[in-house]
Amino acid sequence: MRKAFELLIDSGGWVAQTFASAADFLAASRPGCPKCMILxxxxxxxxxxxxxxxxxxxxxxxxxxxxxxxxxxxxxxx
Incomplete structure (x- = not known):
């Protein structure tokens, strides 16, 4: 599902960043651009x-x- 969402979001012209776990998300740097989370x-x-x-x-x-x-x-x- 994560890969499917990434492809769908990318196809709309946005940049998706996906994470396999909450720990991966918390460890990642925060981009300075507008964002929305699908959790x-x-x-x-x-x-x-x-x-x-x-x-x-x-x-x-x-x-x-x-x-x-x-x-x-x-x-x-x-």
């Missing part, structure tokens, strides 16, 4: 909702779209 709720090392909590204060300007295969109402409220 999977189920990541291999850290829950996507917890990652959002970690970056909420530092990256307030970044809109985040959550995606998930399995999901429920309590998760969507969170």
């Amino acid at each position: 999977d709720v189920y990541l291999p090392d850290l829950n996507g909702l917890d990652l959002r909590s970690l970056i909420a204060d530092d990256r307030r300007e970044m809109p985040i779209m959550f995606m998930s295969g399995p999901g429920d109402i309590p998760m969507s409220r969170r």
